[in-house]
Amino acid sequence: MTSSAISSTAPGSDTRLAPRAWLHTDAPSLSLNGEWDFRWSPVASVPEPSPDDEWGSIPVPAHWVLHGHGAPSYTNLQYPFPIDPPHPPEENPTGDYRRTFEVPPSFDAAARVLLRFDGVESHFRVWVNGSLVGWSTGSRLATEFDVTSLVVAGPNEIRVRVHQWSAASYLEDQDQWWLPGIFRDVTLLARPTAAIDDVFVRAGWSSTLGDAATAGTAASGRPSTGTGTISFPTLDAVFPVRFTVPDLGVDVVWQSASDVVPVDVGGVEPWSAELPRLYDAVLASGTAAGGSAGGETVSLRLGFRTVEIVGDRFLVNGERVVFHGVNRHETHPARGRVFDEEHARADMALMKRNNVNAIRTSHYPPHPRVLDLADELGFWVVLECDLETHGFIFTDWVGNPSDDPAWRDAYLDRIARTVERDKNHASIVMWSLGNESGTGRNLAAMSQWVHDRDAERPVHYEGDYTGDYTDVYSRMYPTLQETESIGGGPATPLLGCGPAEAARQRSKPFIHCEYVHAMGNGPGQIAEYEALVDRYPRLHGGFVWEWRDHGLLAKTASGEDYYAYGGDFGEVVHDGNFVMDGLVLPDDTPTPGLAEFAAVVAPIRLSISDRTVLIENRFHSASTAGLRFRWTLARNGVVEQDGRFTPGVVAARSSATVPVPDAVLEAAASTPAPGEELWFDVTAELAGPTAWADTGHVVARTQTLVASRTAEAPRASRQTWDGDRLGDATFSARGDLVGFKGHEVAGPRLELWRAPTDNDRLASQGGYETADPVLTHGVGDPSAPASAVRWASRGLDRLTHRLVSVDRSEHGLVQRVRVAAANSGWGVDVTHRWTLTSDGLLLQTDAVPFGAWDVTWPRIGVRFDLPTSFASGEATWFGTGPLESYADSSHAATVGRFSVPVSSLAVEYSRPQETGHRPGLRTLSVGDLTVSTVGAHRAGFTLSRWTAQEIGRAGHPYELPTPAATYLYLDAAQHGLGSRACGLDVLPEHQLWPQAFSWSVMLA
Secondary structure, eight states, X not given: OOHHHHTOOSOBOTTBOOOOOXXXXXXXXXXXXXXXXXXXEXXXXXXXXXXXXXXXXXXXXXXXXXXXXXXOEEESSOOSSOOOTTOOOSOOXXXXXXXXXXXXXXXXXXXXXXXEESOEESEEEEEETTEEEEEEEOTTSOEEEEOTTTOOSSEEEEEEEEESOSGGGGGBOOSEEEOOEEOSOEEEEEEOTTOEEEEEEEEEEEESSOTTOOSSBOTTSOBOOEEEEEEEEEEEEOSOEEEEEGGGTEEEEESSGGGOOOXXXXXXXXXXXXXXXXXXXXXXXXXXXXXXSSOOEEEEEEOOOOEEEETTEEEETTEEOOEEEEEOOOOOTTTTTOOOHHHHHHHHHHHHHTTOOEEEOTTSOOOHHHHHHHHHHTOEEEEEOSOBOGGGGGGTTTTOGGGOGGGHHHHHHHHHHHHHHHTTOTTEEEEEOOSSOOOOHHHHHHHHHHHHHOSSSOEEOTTXXXXXXXXXXXXXXXXXXXXXXXXXXXXXXXXXXXXXXHHHHHTSOEEEEEESOOXXXXXXXXXXXXXXXXXXXXXXXXEESOSBOOOEEEEOTTSOEEEEOTTTTOOSSOOGGGGOOOSBOTTSOBOHHHHHHHHHTOSEEEEEOSSEEXXXXXXXXXXXXXXXXXXXXXXXXXXXXXXXXXOOOOOTTOEEEEEOOHHXXXXXXXXXXXXXXXXXXXXXXXXXXXXXXXXXOEEEEEEEEEEEOOOOOOOBOSOOOBTTEETTEEEOTTSOEEEETTEEEEEEEEEOOOOOOHHHHOOSSOBGGGSOTTXXXXXXXXXXXXXXXXXXXXXXXXXXXXXXXXXXXXXEEEEEEEEEETTOSOEEEEEEEEEEETTEEEEEEXXXXXXXXXXXXXXXXXXXXXXXXXXXXXXXEEEEESSOOBTTBOTTOEEEEEEEEGGGSSOOOSSOOSOOOBOSOSEEEETTEEEEEESXXXXXXXXXXXXXXXXXXXXXXXXXXOOOSEEEEEEEEEOOOOOGGGSOOOOGGGOOOOOOEEEEEEEO
16 A cells, blocks of 8 residues: 555545444354464565465554564554654555455344454555455444455455555544554354344433422432433434334334334333443344344443533433542453453452542553443443544644544544434533643534534533533642632633633533543542532532553563553653553552542432431432441540441432441440541441342541540650660660661661652652742742752752760760751751660660751651561551552541551552651551550651652662661651642642641551
């Protein structure tokens, strides 16, 4: 094929068939998945294959770059080729595929034979038995060809030539790996004489109780019912057709298209993301419908629901929807975008267990079975078209196809293939035109096409800042102040809008199509955004960016597995580890950020007062009938009493109160022993198993301290110094701890540095450190460098320690140290006071900054170096847990007793960074060492096999050095997390600014 043909802005050849619904049918089919012959070339100009060529093999579906041919490439914004639309580069990797097949006997009665490709990146041509069938583009979109005249009895040969780059690549600049090849199913389809070729079914729902009715469940816990209306905007079939819905008593036969009228049924339970009630329906033609032979049976699953916008509210079944969603790419570390249903189901069940109720299919239609699962498991879905032209930002959008008439057909082709394939899914409540493609007439034309084809579902596109052609107002990563303004708070300017346009946008429902960027350790500030959604009904929640890290499984030179990111495959341009930005790690491990999200957006809100527990049901439509409520009373983390609440069934959007148990009231009135804490926990959990979780899964929880008493001050020991030994400790002449209980140790060493998180390193929005967040509408100083840059410039990672003095007393010593970095006049005066007590060795650390500090601190704490053997044991603690938490990400943490292997305390982020901090420590045991906090200020702890400096220097986990010790950090405080990698800086109230600190710990 000539380069000019690959450069065509046309979406495909005229031989492609019109797009249609992806249907479950009993018509015969033949999967062409499996091993194919394969030949790869680094350029597009390679001659057509000949019989004498050498061929290898490759599985279909697969990406050839994951099977040893070429290499993956990751970019976020950048095009990995010159921006010269519509031309692809000459260095255009090309794969030739070949296999033979035989048409099965089940095809003998077929009137037509179709060949379907569900996903090929990015441009392909296909031949059957040497005849060119056609060509197509649109990598994540289905393509069908009619090959009836080309297939024969006996062996047939199919050949496919795939080019990685084409004009279509300019429309597919999504934030993901470039992964060429045939990566979805290839299928041969037999179409019967009396075929049902296309179906568009709507199943609307309305309450039978009038405007005051809800779409949820009544106080009895039984689902509400209403009137369902089933209509068919499209039924492309050979009539007669029989339509049945057994559970609703529907059984009609239509003799012709003019007979197809809406069917009204009563007693219908509505579909929602929380109560995904589906009704099995069947469309049958041919003999099953009283017609001639050669018919077809199509199975449908109907979810009755009505989507509408009323004023500035987005409603389903008459009730406001709040999206607690995630952006979901299709990605797997070994398969790339190749679909695996078992893994997808497990992935989506994990979403449900973590209170995710919505999915934005960023930034293309997923495999069609994902939407079947969304219907079944229950998700609100924003279905996005396969479109992004983000790289044109580097030309200031000059040449952007979104406003070029030459690309109009390509844009309309993409949205038509998106909508037509997936139009029958109840879970889809909104269509999205694409992502980050600027704006222009072609996007407006797409929107008009959708409105004409599907008048019910609204149209979304974030880039329509002025609201010219979309139905909802959508933004990514707006500040809290701007979000509040959009919701109805004090007015501030809106991005890209004049006064009239801003007024128009403020009259629409608002969603965050992307927010709280979940890159590495983070995100922070989920709770602050959720609070605004609670306060302003115009705000309808949003979609976290994103669900899963895209790391690709790779091996080091020595054969060690690791998860690769941009730059690991020698790309000329790339965007580094920006592809590692999910709530789930590449190996399916949930991050602490996911636990934080689940805690903040929990659909049951539990609040404890002195004598009552308030249970707020924030579900859209589900009652609490499927939940049970439990309570525990724990003394210093050990449960002493427990029981259940019986609030009755609380309907959706309602609340109830129950009395605090007598045992808890008695505990609150008691006088605990010194050092004791009594904690009252309440949980809402599943009363029975579901498709996504077992009985007892915790949906929501809260905890409150009901009584406590300060521990008595430790008494001085009768022991005194024995040479350089003080109790179990050994000190050097300069006052450093060098041994404890026979172990070599080192410390304490003041530390201000933490291994920078991705949010510390990057600076997508301004920093608050040098700006007034009110005057700058919450953005901060746009010129402020990333926090890690500022910290490093002040030498916080290379502090020096000068001993000022050491004084010994009968039961201890006082060591004074001045800490500062080279070429810095700022630092910290530190005093370590050691005292031997009857309970152990007490260390009080006083830290007082000096100089004109102008940056925040990542942390302030002390480090002890313990033996490496400690890292192979268990850590047991009483404090916050079970996962790491920080000042702006702490809602998932509770106070209790926890025990895990030391190696499990840290999260293995694909780029090493700060991890494992657990504030509010009471007592920690590791090896034969016990550390307790003393006094009102409780330190946090981190146990790591590497220092913060070693972690910060590593780009991947395998680059970390052989551990020389186990490092215990006892922090008085840590800086918050934020999400500045792509979003907000750490809010001022969660920042750690230099100040004096004093904290005490006991070693025993």
